[in-house]
Amino acid sequence: MKILVVGRGGREHALCEKIASSPLVDKVFVAPGNPGMRSVAITVPYLEDDQQGLVRFARQHNLDLVVIGPEKPLVDGLADRFLEEGIPVFGPSPRAAQIEGSKSFAKALMAKYGIPTADYREFTAYTEARSYLEQSPVPIVIKADGLAAGKGVVVAHTKRQAQESLEEMLQGKKFGEASSKVIIEECLQGEEFSLMALVQGELVVPLDVAQDHKRALDGNQGPNTGGMGAYSPVPQIPSGVVEQAIAEILEPTAKALVLEGRPFTGVLYAGLMLTSEGPKVIEFNARFGDPETQVLLPRLESDLVAAMLAVLAGERPKLKWSSQGMVGVVVASKGYPGPVQGGVLLPSFRFEGGSVSVYYSGVAEKEEGLVSAGGRVYLAGCLGDNLREAQQKVYDFLCQYDQPEFFYRRDIGQACLDSAAVQSGSDQEEPR
Ligand code: AMP
Ligand code: GLY
Numbered sequence: 103m104k105i106l107v108v109g110r111g112g113r114e115h116a117l118c119e120k121i122a123s124s125p126l127v128d129k130v131f132v133a134p135g136n137p138g139m140r141s142v143a144i145t146v147p148y149l150e151d152d153q154q155g156l157v158r159f160a161r162q163h164n165l166d167l168v169v170i171g172p173e174k175p176l177v178d179g180l181a182d183r184f185l186e187e188g189i190p191v192f193g194p195s196p197r198a199a200q201i202e203g204s205k206s207f208a209k210a211l212m213a214k215y216g217i218p219t220a221d222y223r224e225f226t227a228y229t230e231a232r233s234y235l236e237q238s239p240v241p242i243v244i245k246a247d248g249l250a251a252g253k254g255v256v257v258a259h260t261k262r263q264a265q266e267s268l269e270e271m272l273q274g275k276k277f278g279e280a281s282s283k284v285i286i287e288e289c290l291q292g293e294e295f296s297l298m299a300l301v302q303g304e305l306v307v308p309l310d311v312a313q314d315h316k317r318a319l320d321g322n323q324g325p326n327t328g329g330m331g332a333y334s335p336v337p338q339i340p341s342g343v344v345e346q347a348i349a350e351i352l353e354p355t356a357k358a359l360v361l362e363g364r365p366f367t368g369v370l371y372a373g374l375m376l377t378s379e380g381p382k383v384i385e386f387n388a389r390f391g392d393p394e395t396q397v398l399l400p401r402l403e404s405d406l407v408a409a410m411l412a413v414l415a416g417e418r419p420k421l422k423w424s425s426q427g428m429v430g431v432v433v434a435s436k437g438y439p440g441p442v443q444g445g446v447l448l449p450s451f452r453f454e455g456g457s458v459s460v461y462y463s464g465v466a467e468k469e470e471g472l473v474s475a476g477g478r479v480y481l482a483g484c485l486g487d488n489l490r491e492a493q494q495k496v497y498d499f500l501c502q503y504d505q506p507e508f509f510y511r512r513d514i515g516q517a518c519l520d521s522a523a524v525q526s527g528s529d530q531e532e533p534r
Contacts, residue, residue, distance in 0.1 A: 105152055105407065106131045106162055107143065108180065109151055109171025112432075112461035113392035117169060117406075118143035119459075124407040134238045138462025138480070144258070150175045150297045153183045158187050167192060168411070170368075173249055176388050177203035182365075191367070192410045194388050198359055198366040204390040205285050206247045212383060215358040217351055219383040228272045234286060235264050246271050247283035256325055257289060290375040290382055293517075295339050296332075296394045299352050299411045301370045303452040306356050307413055308348050310401065310423045311336045312394035313518070314373075318439060320513045321372040327439045328478060330454035331514030333429040333489055338521040339376060347374055347381040355386070367414070396461045396481050428490040429515045430483035431500060433508050435464070438477035446474040449503040458499050459483045479508060489515050 103126050105112050114132055119142040122130045133156060135145035148155040150172060160168060167450040168184050170176055170193035179196040193199075200207045212219045220243070225231035235242070244267045246254030254277050258264035270276040271284050297315055312334035318324035351372055359366045371387035371394075399406065403422040413417040435442035447470055451460055461483070464476020482500050486492030493515045500510060 103127050103166040103407070104129045104131070106133060106146075106156075106160060106163075106165050106168045106169060107135075108133050108156065108168065108175060110134050110136050110150070110463075111171065111392055112463040112478070113395040114171045114400045115139045115142070115461040115463070116396040116459075117171060117390065119461075120402065120406045121169070124405045125357050126405065126407050126411075129163075130515045131159075131163070131476060136462055136467045137467035138460075139185055150180075151178065153178075153180055156180065157183050157187055159533060160184060161187055165189055167407070169193065169410070170230055173199065173202050173387065176368075177249060180313060190414060191363040192414065194366050195364070197364040198368075199388040200364070200385045201355070201359065201366070201428055202332070204247055205245050205385070206283055208383075208386050209285060209287075211331065211355070211358055211362065215352055215354055215361075217358070217383060218380065220288040222285050223467060224283060224285050225272070226283045228268070229418050231268055231272060231286065232265065235261070238264075238286070240264060241289040243285075243287045243289050244268055244271065245285040246277045246443055247285060248277065250277040250278060257326075261391075262473075264491055277380055290384065292375045292377040293338060294373065294375050294384065295336050296371065296373055296391050296469065297344065297347050297352065298369050298371045298391060298394065298398075299348075299356075299417075300351075300409060300482075301356050301366050301368065302413045302416060303360050303365045304353070304357050304366075305416060305418060306353050306370070307409070307418055308344070308350065308352060309421065310334055311339055312391070312398050314391065314394055315511060315514055318434075318511075320511050325439055327434075329391075329393045329432065330434065330511045331429070331431045331481070332391075332397045333515040333518065334394070334429065334490070335423075335427060335489075336399055336518060337489070343376055346370065351381060351383060366513050392432055393432055393461075393481050396459075396483055397430040400424075400459060400483065400485060401426060401428055424485070426485045426487060427489035427492045428483055428485050429489060429496050430481045431496050431514045432478050432481045433500070433510045434478045435474055435476070436507055436509055442474075442477050443507070443529050444473065444475040446505065446507040448472045448474065449505070451503065455484045457495060461488060474507070481492070490519055494521065 256267040409419040466475035484495040
């Protein structure tokens with residue numbers, strides 16, 4: 103089979119690696135990809151928004167499957183362009199992708215179908231939103247309605263911060279059209295986790311659980327980012343809670359989308375909070391999570407391509423997960439999620455022992471080698487017999503390559519290890 107992956111980040115690097123390992127696959131193309139992925143895929147120079155170019159390429163090469171990584175081309179309708187040509191796609195139609203493309207759509211769907219989420223109001227008029235904020239307690243959450251690369255959410259801890267964010271979004275149009283409507287929602291408390299599923303209509307095949315670290319700095323400080331690291335599995339989320347989230351959130355959402363005439367195909371991602379009232383939805387995405395995918399796929403022992411094809415055919419594949427844990431740490435350019443400088447030469451990594459993976463995201467190629475070209479530059483991940491071992495290994499690896507132009511969080515996976523130590527009351531899972 104010949105498969106095309108659309109996108110250029112660490113998620114697509116991990117997807118290409120996993121797809122290339124399938125015995126069903128002869129060739130993996132990635133458009134546009136990045137020069138760090140060439141060991142696992144052939145990069146082809148079509149941008150994610152070049153619908154015509156991508157479809158022409160798919161037709162010329164008789165592709166058997168297209169997997170679309172990022173949200174923007176999904177919301178813009180790329181999946182439909184391939185389907186019109188009879189090319190199978192793992193990714194939703196733009197109507198179904200609205201579950202990510204419009205938070206207002208997602209919230210209304212959840213309200214209509216009784217899917218647990220934070221209480222909310224939505225506003226386009228600044229004065230109304232402002233007076234609502236005045237009478238609401240803090241902390242409170244303010245979200246741009248549309249796509250904002252994971253940066254359109256502010257958890258405000260003071261009234262002043264809430265007012266300022268509102269002003270920036272609604273009046274200052276901080277995210278352009280995406281913030282011409284805002285959602286103001288109740289701040290949920292609890293442990294966050296990410297639960298994704300392969301979905302086709304009402305068929306929901308859950309993946310294992312992962313946890314992202316959205317804040318830029320250690321101890322969950324600093325601004326929200328696209329994700330600074332992740333780990334999987336998440337042992338402090340009981341399996342009963344995962345079952346509950348599948349039965350009360352993922353399955354009813356897939357069904358709701360069918361009932362609304364927007365059947366979903368692809369990966370449905372639920373960002374969840376385990377509150378005292380059970381799991382509630384923080385957000386839905388219409389695609390694989392980044393960086394969750396980089397720590398989930400290396401733990402998937404089953405063939406991902408066979409699984410995607412089965413789901414497209416309406417069959418339920420059985421997914422087998424390694425009992426090993428994986429911890430992935432994002433290395434970012436200083437200044438991220440604000441503006442950054444690129445052009446920093448990356449180290450030549452030495453991979454000894456085989457348990458380390460590096461997935462590249464914001465990189466470009468120069469004569470002397472790969473250089474940074476974006477906020478998040480790469481993710482280093484390690485498998486270990488348990489999460490503590492995986493964490494130890496990944497930081498032992500990374501500290502050999504510290505560069506003053508980059509930073510990374512030192513506490514990826516720590517919340518899990520701390521809670522395991524507290525629960526067991528033993529020193530078996532000592533924090534590092
Ligand atoms: P989102 O882009 O919607 O996932 O939001 C980014 C981050 O903001 C989430 O991962 C949460 O940590 C936080 N967040 C979003 N909504 C809420 C909420 N209602 N209550 C508490 N935290 C939230
Ligand atoms: N890790 C969060 C996201 O993919 O949006």
